[in-house]
Amino acid sequence: MFVYEKKLQYPINIKTPNAKLAKVIMSQLGGPDGELGAALRYLNQRYTMPMPELKATLTDIGTEELNHIEMIGTILYQLTKNLTVEQIKAAGFDAYFVDHTLGVYPQSAGGVPFTTAYIASKGDAITDLHEDLAAEQKARTTYDNILRLADDPDVKDAIRFLREREVVHYQRFGENLRLLTDKLDERNFYAFNPEFDKACFKKKKGTQ
Amino acid sequence: MTKREALLKKLSTYQFAAHDLQLFLDTHPGDETTIEQMSRYLRLAEPLAEQYEEQYGSLTKRDDDGNNWNWIKAPWPWENGEDC
Numbered sequence: 001m002f003v004y005e006k007k008l009q010y011p012i013n014i015k016t017p018n019a020k021l022a023k024v025i026m027s028q029l030g031g032p033d034g035e036l037g038a039a040l041r042y043l044n045q046r047y048t049m050p051m052p053e054l055k056a057t058l059t060d061i062g063t064e065e066l067n068h069i070e071m072i073g074t075i076l077y078q079l080t081k082n083l084t085v086e087q088i089k090a091a092g093f094d095a096y097f098v099d100h101t102l103g104v105y106p107q108s109a110g111g112v113p114f115t116t117a118y119i120a121s122k123g124d125a126i127t128d129l130h131e132d133l134a135a136e137q138k139a140r141t142t143y144d145n146i147l148r149l150a151d152d153p154d155v156k157d158a159i160r161f162l163r164e165r166e167v168v169h170y171q172r173f174g175e176n177l178r179l180l181t182d183k184l185d186e187r188n189f190y191a192f193n194p195e196f197d198k199a200c201f202k203k204k205k206g207t208q
Numbered sequence: 209m210t211k212r213e214a215l216l217k218k219l220s221t222y223q224f225a226a227h228d229l230q231l232f233l234d235t236h237p238g239d240e241t242t243i244e245q246m247s248r249y250l251r252l253a254e255p256l257a258e259q260y261e262e263q264y265g266s267l268t269k270r271d272d273d274g275n276n277w278n279w280i281k282a283p284w285p286w287e288n289g290e291d292c
Contacts, residue, residue: 006267008285009224011217013209015289056234064227074286081291168228175235 002063009067010161014078014154019091022079023109024149026096028162029072030106030114033138035162039065041119041135045128048195051183054125054176058132061169068162073104075158124193129177133170140166212264219260222253 028034042062049055080093080102088097095111106114120131143163150156181189183201192200209217229246233239261267265282283291 003268006265006279006282006285007216007220009220009227011213011220012286013213013288053235053237057231060231060234064231070285077286078288168231172231172235179235 002066008071008074009064010071010158012071012074012078012154012158014075014152016152016154017081017083017087018079018152018155019083019088019093021150021152021155022076023091023093023096025072025075025079025146025155025159026107027109028139028142028146029069029076029104031108031112031142032118033135033142034106034108034114034118035065035068035072035139036106036114037116037118038062038135038139039069040116041121042132044119044121045132048123049128050125050194050198050201051180053179054129057172057176061172064165064169068165071158071162075155076104079155123195125180125195126177126189129173129180132173133177136166136170136173140170212260215256215260215263219253219256222249222256225249226253 030036039062042058042065046055046058046062049058083091083093083102088094096105099105108114119135120128122128122131140163143159143166146159147156147163150159180194184194185191185200185202194200226246226249229242229249233242233246236242257267266278269279
């Protein structure tokens, strides 16, 4: 189960509204490499994962991604609150405004609504961990791109924190992959699916 | 930064340090030095959480809020400036 704490993982206090910036940061909520997809990816993959270390990592990183959904939502809220219709029009935010007013809605910067087609849950630990490693790098690149487009220090501070988390998660997933392959037959990691063919795990010396 | 924000940031910093070490422990469960360090950060966060809740309202839902449901009071995490 999950318990809510009434605080952000990292503080956000944006003083200047900027609808133009909100339009691109939105992709990290509901875009192809966004935080919503990240949370769903890990929290769904974890059930069939072998090994306690992998189940723990996916549960804990998946939970952290829920914090990041909230952080991006907060950035979007603070960037768009109190906007006037003139500011909305000038920033090109009118296309979003007509459908959602200033409500926070998970979509990509290009306006494509969030879809679960952005995530995979293949039921094969090697395959899914590679998906997770790639997902963290794709999110890292998106944050790098946002940092190129943003000039508000309050926004950049929070985005830098989120970018750094992608790097840390990538590291943990890399360790997960190593822990897994250490338990498999080193002559052919791909002979079996470690989630489906449970007998593929190396027998410990001295056991049957 | 208001006094409330400063206290929350200090609390969040310790909690985050503990959280990051907990992720590390998921893949290094036998690392005693890290377990010790993680516990130290949690201990540092504890009194700050108490102080924050006493001064600014609940961080989690509990039944010991007295006659008033304090959960609905105090700012929500996404609020800032004139929202608060």
